[in-house]
Amino acid sequence: MTSSSCITSVLPSELIQQIFFYIAFDDLLSTISLTCRHFHRLLCNRWFIKRYFSFENRKKTLLNWWKFDNDKKIGLDSVNETTSSSFSRSTIVNGTPRIKQCDNFINDNDGKKANCLLLDGQSWLYKDGGSTMGNIHKTYSITLWFLNEALIPRPSHTILTLGNRYCGWFFFYITSSENKLKLKINQNNMPSQYFASDAYIEPRTWYLLSIVVNAEHNTLKVYVDGHCSITIYQNKKEKEPMPSIWIGGQENRWVGQIADVTVWSRVLSKIEIRAIYDQRTSTDNVNIAEVYLKKMKQ
Numbered sequence: 001m002t003s004s005s006c007i008t009s010v011l012p013s014e015l016i017q018q019i020f021f022y023i024a025f026d027d028l029l030s031t032i033s034l035t036c037r038h039f040h041r042l043l044c045n046r047w048f049i050k051r052y053f054s055f056e057n058r059k060k061t062l063l064n065w066w067k068f069d070n071d072k073k074i075g076l077d078s079v080n081e082t083t084s085s086s087f088s089r090s091t092i093v094n095g096t097p098r099i100k101q102c103d104n105f106i107n108d109n110d111g112k113k114a115n116c117l118l119l120d121g122q123s124w125l126y127k128d129g130g131s132t133m134g135n136i137h138k139t140y141s142i143t144l145w146f147l148n149e150a151l152i153p154r155p156s157h158t159i160l161t162l163g164n165r166y167c168g169w170f171f172f173y174i175t176s177s178e179n180k181l182k183l184k185i186n187q188n189n190m191p192s193q194y195f196a197s198d199a200y201i202e203p204r205t206w207y208l209l210s211i212v213v214n215a216e217h218n219t220l221k222v223y224v225d226g227h228c229s230i231t232i233y234q235n236k237k238e239k240e241p242m243p244s245i246w247i248g249g250q251e252n253r254w255v256g257q258i259a260d261v262t263v264w265s266r267v268l269s270k271i272e273i274r275a276i277y278d279q280r281t282s283t284d285n286v287n288i289a290e291v292y293l294k295k296m297k298q
Contacts, residue, residue, distance in 0.1 A: 053289040064263040071099040095123025116259035124248030139215040141268040147257040158249025197229035226277035
């Protein structure tokens with residue numbers, strides 16, 4: 001008798017589903033579903049998949065989320081929202097950023113346009129990684145939408161900066177001459193490293209930037225519009241603080257728009273990243289379940 005047969009003969013199907021609901025990530029679900037017909041029937045089940053990929057379940061690993069849906073609280077973190085009238089304590093607003101409706105972009109289920117952060121090259125949001133996230137293993141994912149304004153009078157401008165004195169500094173920026181997304185890494189006592197994506201960034205167009213840091217594989221991957229365009233292999237490290245975040249950059253600050261910024265404590269799968277890009281909606285409205293079910297039928 002196989003091990004899966006032993007399990008299914010002892011445990012009821014509902015309990016097996018509950019176990020997988022709490023312990024399995026989506027990539028693992030695909031593998032488990034191939035081990036036996038019974039597991040396949042349980043895990044390729046529309047009810048289970050819709051529940052598993054619901055926002056209520058996914059947000060358990062959502063550390064931070066800036067929706068920019070309140071112009072009186074620009075730095076408000078929607079994950080840690082409270083009834084307080086002040087800005088989110090862990091997000092510092094610098095300069096004079098504004099909130100506006102996104103043009104030609106995200107539509108929520110009710111048909112309303114989502115909001116975005118409008119930055120003028122002198123404004124940014126700062127999030128201290130160590131103050132709220134604590135020491136966790138260096139595995140995390142970040143997604144955000146950005147729009148590059150035309151005719152920027154400088155060589156480059158930075159969408160996002162991540163960093164601290166432990167992991168170094170990571171600058172994600174656009175070059176004006178090439179209109180390419182690039183990554184600069186500054187680490188202690190080492191020359192700066194530069195990496196270029198193959199993605200051409202058109203002015204006045206929305207793009208999805210996804211950053212996936214996998215501690216198990218020691219990789220940092222950068223996705224543009226759902227496609228992996230940069231892969232970097234890093235030195236293995238023990239636990240360290242999450243990097244601080246500068247939305248709008250730490251230097252050569254962003255001129256343009258940024259929307260729906262999320263930080264996750266896990267690796268986002270390719271399916272999730274692609275679903276976010278294809279559906280062009282806010283994080284809580286992305287329907288990953290339907291995408292996953294279609295893939296399982298292939």
